[in-house]
Amino acid sequence: MTYFTWRESGLTTDCASLEAMAARFEESASLMRRMAEEGFRLERDGDQQRITHPDPSVFEAWGFVSEESPVRQLTLIPDLDT
Template sequence: MSYFTWKETGLTKDCTSLESMAARFEESARLMRKMAQEGFKLKQESRGQLITHNDPKIFQSWGFISEEAPFRQLALIEDN
């Protein structure tokens, strides 16, 4: 039997068929396109790919938590 090893371990780790893998990729692609329409950007850095947004309110409204250093996060808090 011919085969090759699939090395992606995050997105499809729990999939049990090629069909379920395809569905997961399609679902992820829809999400990435929606994020792009909402103004999210991909930034390449030495530590990897970062998904960014210039508006912290929109970033937070998607349920994301900023990985910025604490002093940068605090600078984003509005004064009331």
């Protein structure tokens, strides 16, 4: 019998059929299109792909947690005494 090994391990690990895999990919594609419409972008950093959004409140509203370094995540509060 001829075959090939499916090596994707995150999205379809729990799928029991090709139909289930197709449905999972379709759901994911729909989500990615909605994210693109909301202003999310895919950026490459070396061999990594990062999903970004210029507005942190939109990013958080979608339930994502920023992987920026803690220093970059800090919002500076102006010193009103000066």
